[in-house]
Amino acid sequence: MATIHDVAQVAGVSIATVSRALNGGPRVHDRTRERVLQAAADLDFHPSHAARGLATGRHGTLGVLVPDVANPLFSRVLAGITRSVQQRDFGIVLADSQEMPGREKELARRLSQQVDGLILVSSRMSESDVKELAGKLPVVVTNRQADGVDSVSIDAAHGMAELLTAIAGLGHQRVGYLDGPSASRSGEVKRAGLDSAAAAHGLDLVTWSTEAPTFAAGRAAAEMVLASGVTAALAFNDLLAWGLLTKASELGVGVPADLSVAGFDDALEEGMVSPALSTVSAHGDDLGVLAADLLTRRLADPEAPVATEVLPCPVLLRESTAAAAQ
Structure with missing residues (x-):
């Protein structure tokens, strides 16, 4: 040997x-x-x-902390991370905070003692907590930014604004939005993009909150959305949109004939949703690869300048959106 x-x-x-x-x-x-x-x-x-x-003095492992391991977007991010770090002979320790910011903070504390660096995927922690953690070990955040911390994110505000602009172009004037967790930083950015586009196009935007951006939450919100009189409904992510779409169809509402529906992330496999879901690409795999690249770079060179990568997120109009009924 x-x-x-x-x-x-x-x-x-x-x-x-x-x-x-x-x-x-x-x-x-x-x-x-x-x-x-x-x-x-x-x-x-x-x-x-x-x-x-x-x-x-290193462990040879990297930590990855996600809000919900069952979310298909985070599965794609994790796949990108895995593909990148395995080429560098690192192992991965995965933790799931189950959409609980307090639990996330505790898991991050534990992981910091077991790994060489940590990737926070769509972290719900406060910026001060993220910065404090980054003072203890190399940290990369995805789907958000934090001052002085390496990050890779998407231009979610622009992507959501472009999606609403496309919906306005189809003649919709009253549009609903199923929001995500209140602690989500990407949620704040998406809402800013929506508000800007709604004002620019003179749209009536109706917003509902959901604490868990899941398929079940989308189904639960369907009757409330349908009772509001909106002709199009956008969602924080694809899971919410998928749940809304399936429940609306069960209630006899045609999608997109009676209600246009669109999500965000492009995280669902082709053929999972019928009609095919309009959405915005969040580049899940690319986010993971870039996050892992930034973390291994930071480990190799602790004095490297802070990196902030922002990816564009194009609108993907598919079969679930159409012109507003006259």
Whole structure:
């Protein structure tokens, strides 16, 4: 079995340089890193996590904290994270706060003692709590931003504004919106985009709150939405929209003939919803890949400038939206 000494000898470098190169450390020339990686591959050398932990003081694992592991958007984000970190030989510890900000804070505290860095997916924690956590270990937040913390998010305000603009273009004047959790930062941004577009197009916007952005919550809200007289209903996410759509259909309301319905995230697989759901793409997989890239970069170079990545989110009009009935 090859050892780190063998890799150093074949690559013509010191053992310390091999260690820095394999662990993504700074101060290693690109050509040297490539030579070390090639030598390790040729020798089929795989560093021991335990040995590496003793040498570096690291666990070899990254934490991922999500609000609801059953949410298909977060599943896509997690898939992107997994794909990225496995290429870097990290393990993942996953935790689910079940849409409870207080529970999320406690889980984050526990994870911070077990992992090298933490990805907070759509965190419901306050900005002060996020910044305090980032002072203890490398943290990346997704679907929101926090001052002084690496982040990757989407331009949700613009995406939601564009969706409402498209709905206005179909002739809808009274539009409903099923909102998400009150602690959601992306929810705040979406509402800002909606309010701006509603004012710009002179629309009557009716908003309802839901504490859990789930399929069941969408179904539960359906009768309230239908009684309001709106001709189109948008939702915080695809799960809410899906629940609303199915219940409306069961009640004999045609979608989109009587009610246009649209979600947000583009997280549902093709064919799951009929008619096909109009939505806004949240780039779930890309969010995960970029978040993992930012976290491993921060681990390799703690002094790197704070990174803020913002992805565009295009509107995807499908079969669940149509011109308002005359």
